[in-house]
Amino acid sequence: MDESEPLAELHVHIEGTLEPELIFSLAERNRVALPYSDLADLRSRYEFTDLQSFLDLYYANMQVLQTAEDFADLARAYLTRAARAGITRAEFFFDPQAHTSRGVPLSEVVDGLADAVAGARAEYGVDAAMIASIVRDRPVTEAHEVFGELMRLQAPVIGLGLDSAEMGYPPSLFEDVFARARAEGLHITAHAGEEGPPEYVVQALDLLGAERIDHGIRSLEDPELVARLVDEQIPLTVCPLSNVRLRVVDSLADHPLRRMLDAGLSVSVNSDDPAYFGGYVDDAFAALQTHLGLTDEERTTLARNSIRAAFD
Numbered sequence: 163m164d165e166s167e168p169l170a171e172l173h174v175h176i177e178g179t180l181e182p183e184l185i186f187s188l189a190e191r192n193r194v195a196l197p198y199s200d201l202a203d204l205r206s207r208y209e210f211t212d213l214q215s216f217l218d219l220y221y222a223n224m225q226v227l228q229t230a231e232d233f234a235d236l237a238r239a240y241l242t243r244a245a246r247a248g249i250t251r252a253e254f255f256f257d258p259q260a261h262t263s264r265g266v267p268l269s270e271v272v273d274g275l276a277d278a279v280a281g282a283r284a285e286y287g288v289d290a291a292m293i294a295s296i297v298r299d300r301p302v303t304e305a306h307e308v309f310g311e312l313m314r315l316q317a318p319v320i321g322l323g324l325d326s327a328e329m330g331y332p333p334s335l336f337e338d339v340f341a342r343a344r345a346e347g348l349h350i351t352a353h354a355g356e357e358g359p360p361e362y363v364v365q366a367l368d369l370l371g372a373e374r375i376d377h378g379i380r381s382l383e384d385p386e387l388v389a390r391l392v393d394e395q396i397p398l399t400v401c402p403l404s405n406v407r408l409r410v411v412d413s414l415a416d417h418p419l420r421r422m423l424d425a426g427l428s429v430s431v432n433s434d435d436p437a438y439f440g441g442y443v444d445d446a447f448a449a450l451q452t453h454l455g456l457t458d459e460e461r462t463t464l465a466r467n468s469i470r471a472a473f474d
């Protein structure tokens with residue numbers, strides 16, 4: 163891949179870019195007592211057995227994020243690193259309910275992130291945008307409340323997403339919230355087919371109006387769905403390092419990325435939660451080259467797919 167080729171990252175959770183060092187420095191700034199003796203102790207916990215085991219640590223670590231300044235520092239650190247990874251466009255998720263549910267005002271979250279986004283093009287050469295994500299294992303009523311609050315604040319978000327624990331929380335639960343988002347002119351994307359069945363991907367498309375699918379790798383189990391995704395060129399934002407660390411696939415060498423490309427699916431490579439899964443997008447490309455024999459031509463296709471799948 164020509165390193166100067168434009169590249170978009172479309173599937174990254176800003177809270178998943180919270181590096182261990184920043185956890186400790188924000189804990190000190192905000193006088194938060196961490197349940198870890200030191201960095202090594204924290205790092206020793208980055209061993210996951212499934213999505214839920216990761217989410218437990220991901221949400222616990224967010225307690226250090228309290229003020230707009232904290233959220234701005236978090237996003238600036240990501241954008242600095244994203245620029246180094248060659249990313250020219252970043253559409254990142256944030257989880258409003260993960261913060262409001264522990265008493266952090268939504269305005270602090272949005273103001274801090276928006277501050278970093280506003281300066282991103284000039285400061286880092288990265289065109290950045292925010293996507294609010296509904297935390298699907300929390301009450302549907304809360305999803306409606308937080309969406310209303312985002313609209314009242316006129317939060318500068320380009321879209322609405324759906325994330326967190328997938329199994330048992332089908333997209334169908336959130337049909338009405340996503341109808342409201344579409345009525346507001348927001349773009350729609352949803353995590354589906356990560357741990358959940360192909361049926362959840364179908365629901366995300368048909369019931370939520372998803373324009374992209376985050377992960378979507380279990381779509382491969384349903385040939386009819388694959389044919390549709392190819393036919394409609396629905397972008398799938400795939401996260402290979404995440405899939406291995408959360409044991410959705412056994413190893414990078416076994417990752418279905420090449421099969422997906424060969425099937426004609428519109429796939430891109432993304433980092434998901436890079437502070438937790440062993441690397442950013444450049445690290446993912448390097449690992450894919452080593453373990454999957456990803457070619458320069460395939461890298462170019464993946465980069466072009468990412469730009470085509472960007473919302474704005």
Ligand SMILES: Nc1ncnc2[nH]cnc12
Nearest residue numbers: 175325326327353434435
């Ligand atoms: N990989 C993932 N799947 C679902 N929700 C998430 N939130 C952060 N990372 C996630």
Ligand SMILES: [Zn+2]
Nearest residue numbers: 325353376434
């Ligand atoms: Zn994700």
